[in-house]
Amino acid sequence: MNLLITGGCGFIGSHFIEHLLRHHPDYKVVNLDAMTYAAHPQTKEFLQNLAPSRYSFVHGDIGSALVGEIIKTHDIDTIVNFAAESHVDRSILDPGSFVQTNVVGVQNLLYWARKLGNVRFVQVSTDEVYGSLEPSDASFTEHSHLVPSSPYSASKACADLLALSCFRTFRQEIVITRCSNNFGPRQFPEKLLPLVIANALEGKSIPVYGDGRQVRDWIFVADHCKAIDQVMHQGKLGEVYNISSNQEVPNLEIISKILQILDKPASLITFVKDRPAHDRRYALNSNKIRQQLGWVPATGFEEGLSRTIHWYIENSAWWKQLRDKAFFDYYTANYKAKFTPEAKL
Numbered sequence: 604m605n606l607l608i609t610g611g612c613g614f615i616g617s618h619f620i621e622h623l624l625r626h627h628p629d630y631k632v633v634n635l636d637a638m639t640y641a642a643h644p645q646t647k648e649f650l651q652n653l654a655p656s657r658y659s660f661v662h663g664d665i666g667s668a669l670v671g672e673i674i675k676t677h678d679i680d681t682i683v684n685f686a687a688e689s690h691v692d693r694s695i696l697d698p699g700s701f702v703q704t705n706v707v708g709v710q711n712l713l714y715w716a717r718k719l720g721n722v723r724f725v726q727v728s729t730d731e732v733y734g735s736l737e738p739s740d741a742s743f744t745e746h747s748h749l750v751p752s753s754p755y756s757a758s759k760a761c762a763d764l765l766a767l768s769c770f771r772t773f774r775q776e777i778v779i780t781r782c783s784n785n786f787g788p789r790q791f792p793e794k795l796l797p798l799v800i801a802n803a804l805e806g807k808s809i810p811v812y813g814d815g816r817q818v819r820d821w822i823f824v825a826d827h828c829k830a831i832d833q834v835m836h837q838g839k840l841g842e843v844y845n846i847s848s849n850q851e852v853p854n855l856e857i858i859s860k861i862l863q864i865l866d867k868p869a870s871l872i873t874f875v876k877d878r879p880a881h882d883r884r885y886a887l888n889s890n891k892i893r894q895q896l897g898w899v900p901a902t903g904f905e906e907g908l909s910r911t912i913h914w915y916i917e918n919s920a921w922w923k924q925l926r927d928k929a930f931f932d933y934y935t936a937n938y939k940a941k942f943t944p945e946a947k948l
């Protein structure tokens with residue numbers, strides 16, 4: 604196969620490229636990434652060294668004509684789209700950039716995939732498109748309504764609908780995955796787990812939004828990548844596949860666990876104003892991919908957490924480089940200042 608992977612210098616995309624190059628020795632991969640704040644230069648180098656003869660990098664935007672050039676030049680037969688603005692908090696401060704990449708960018712990928720010979724298109728989506736659950740609700744299935752709460756999740760839902768419409772209208776080869784919260788090495792330290800680990804290691808306070816009893820359904824990133832691989836090969840066209848390890852944990856519990864493992868005091872926990880429209884609980888039913896494609900996650904929560912913490916301890920230069928950038932401090936300061944219920948979105 605000749606694959607175009609977009610957003611491959613980000614967290615999950617980089618793990619997926621690593622997975623492809625290690626498990627499919629005959630596949631060729633082109634990585635198109637705009638190298639936004641979320642992409643680490645070291646990740647780019649790391650991937651380049653994995654399999655230089657089967658991997659190439661193109662710096663660019665999924666919303667540009669570069670997509671067509673890459674498909675033609677590299678005879679691409681499959682696109683897997685990880686490129687996105689991915690952080691809910693940022694989408695509250697700047698929804699426009701989310702619509703630009705997550706909606707307009709996806710429309711451009713779909714256009715070129717169609718124009719240049721029905722290239723298979725895998726859209727990597729999220730459980731956030733379903734909205735929020737109450738504690739007693741059953742988990743989301745692929746048939747649950749789409750009730751996104753944030754500009755981020757709305758933009759992802761929009762992309763899903765656009766992709767499905769291209770399957771119906773143009774018979775494009777489309778499959779969609781919707782996964783729960785990922786964790787693992789190389790995640791940008793604006794997201795909860797790496798933020799907690801990094802702050803704890805530096806003895807800094809840990810901001811907990813609202814009462815901290817929100818629940819997320821955690822999956823180790825390698826299990827997500829294996830699932831996408833299976834959907835890409837075996838998934839039924841025009842269908843959606845939920846991906847989850849069924850590991851629901853309240854935020855405060857996960858934070859306390861990390862502090863305990865790192866032998867840091869609970870006094871680092873600082874309750875701050877809640878995220879507007881903060882989804883209370885995510886829980887995803889993944890029976891379909893398990894029963895129809897035989898996917899099973901391999902990494903339990905405790906093991907994944909220990910591997911993740913270990914990686915952040917061993918690679919402090921990696922996350923310090925990101926955190927020391929001026930934009931990150933600017934963003935964090937602005938975010939905390941603007942996050943009031945009255946803030947104009």
Ligand code: NAD
Binds near residue numbers: 635642685687
């Ligand atoms: P990330 O923010 O770590 O990485 C995103 C990557 O996309 C970065 O390398 C960035 O440079 C690139 N990018 C951004 N805009 C681009 C553009 N216009 N053109 C080309 N490249 C661009 O994100 P992530 O956490 O790895 O998430 C990857 C995908 O998986 C996203 O689509 C996200 O919605 C989805 N997802 C994430 C999670 C999660 O828990 N992180 C869970 C389910 C689904």
Ligand code: DAU
Binds near residue numbers: 692784812885
């Ligand atoms: O569910 C899948 C989604 O998971 C992905 O689609 C998104 O791309 C990804 O960012 C993630 O979204 P969340 O909003 O769930 O992740 P985040 O790490 O931002 O927050 C996780 C939980 O922790 C959430 O309840 C908010 C809370 N939180 C987060 C941060 C950054 C805090 O309490 N304090 C914080 O500082």
